[in-house]
Amino acid sequence: MIYFVTPDGCDDALVRAALVGGAGMIQIRDKTATDAEMVAQARRLLPLCRDAGVPLIINDRLSVALESGADGLHMGQGDGDPAQARVALGTGVHLGLSIETAAQLAAMPAGAISLIGAGPVHATSTKPDHAAPLGLDGLAHLVAQSAVPAVAIGGVGLPHIPALKQAGCAGIAVVSAIASAPDPETATRELVTAWRYA
Numbered sequence: 001m002i003y004f005v006t007p008d009g010c011d012d013a014l015v016r017a018a019l020v021g022g023a024g025m026i027q028i029r030d031k032t033a034t035d036a037e038m039v040a041q042a043r044r045l046l047p048l049c050r051d052a053g054v055p056l057i058i059n060d061r062l063s064v065a066l067e068s069g070a071d072g073l074h075m076g077q078g079d080g081d082p083a084q085a086r087v088a089l090g091t092g093v094h095l096g097l098s099i100e101t102a103a104q105l106a107a108m109p110a111g112a113i114s115l116i117g118a119g120p121v122h123a124t125s126t127k128p129d130h131a132a133p134l135g136l137d138g139l140a141h142l143v144a145q146s147a148v149p150a151v152a153i154g155g156v157g158l159p160h161i162p163a164l165k166q167a168g169c170a171g172i173a174v175v176s177a178i179a180s181a182p183d184p185e186t187a188t189r190e191l192v193t194a195w196r197y198a
C-alpha cells in the first residue's frame, strides 16, 4: 500500500494525482496551515477520497480530525496521549502512531492504534527534526515486533520497495517520492505497481 503524506501547502491537484495513481491512504500533513485551512482542505478532499475508497488522515491535530469528519488521525511521540485520542475518536476510526525506537514500540497502547509509521528509515530533508535513521535492519526489527501493521517512512521510494515488503511492512509512506516527482500520478502508479509485484 502506498500512503501519500502531503507536503506543506499541498495543492488539491497533487492529492487528486496520487488518488488517480492508486495511493491507498492519504494524510494531510501541513506544518504551516491554520486549523481552519486544514479543516477546509479535508472537507474538499473527503469526497474525492471516499469515491476512491481511500482513507483521509489528518496529521497531528485531533481537533481538525474531529471537526472535518476525516477518517483518522496520525500522531507522533510528541503529539499527545494516543489512548486519550482513541477515546475522543471512538472505535472504528483510524489512529496512526509514529514509532522511532524499540522502547516506543514497547510503550505503545497497541489496542488503541491501527497502524504505526516506523522510521525514519533514511535521513530526509522533508522532516528536519527527525529521529536517528533506523536503517533497513532497525526497521525490520521494529516491524517484526509490532502487534499492528507498519508502514515504513523517511527517505523511501521505488528502490527500497522490495526490501521493505520483504521486511513485513504493510506499505510505505512517502512525501517526496510523489510530491517531488515530475509527474506525481505516474510516480504513484509506479510505486503501486512495484509494491504489488515485489
Ligand SMILES: Cc1ncc(COP(=O)(O)OP(=O)(O)O)c(N)n1
Binding pocket: 003, 005, 027, 029, 059, 060, 074, 075, 076, 077, 078, 079, 096, 097, 098, 099, 116, 117, 118, 127, 151, 153, 173
Ligand atoms: C505514516 C506516518 N508516520 C510517521 C509520521 C511522522 O509523525 P511525527 O513523528 O509526529 O512527525 P510529523 O509528521 O508531525 O512532523 C507521519 N506523519 N506519518
Ligand SMILES: Cc1ncsc1CCOP(=O)(O)O
Binding pocket: 005, 119, 120, 123, 124, 125, 126, 127, 130, 153, 154, 155, 156, 173, 174, 175, 176, 177
Ligand atoms: C513525516 C516524516 N516522518 C518521519 S520521516 C518523515 C518525512 C518523510 O518524507 P520523505 O518521504 O520526503 O522522506
Ligand SMILES: [Mg+2]
Binding pocket: 059, 060, 074, 075, 076, 077, 079
Ligand atoms: Mg506529528
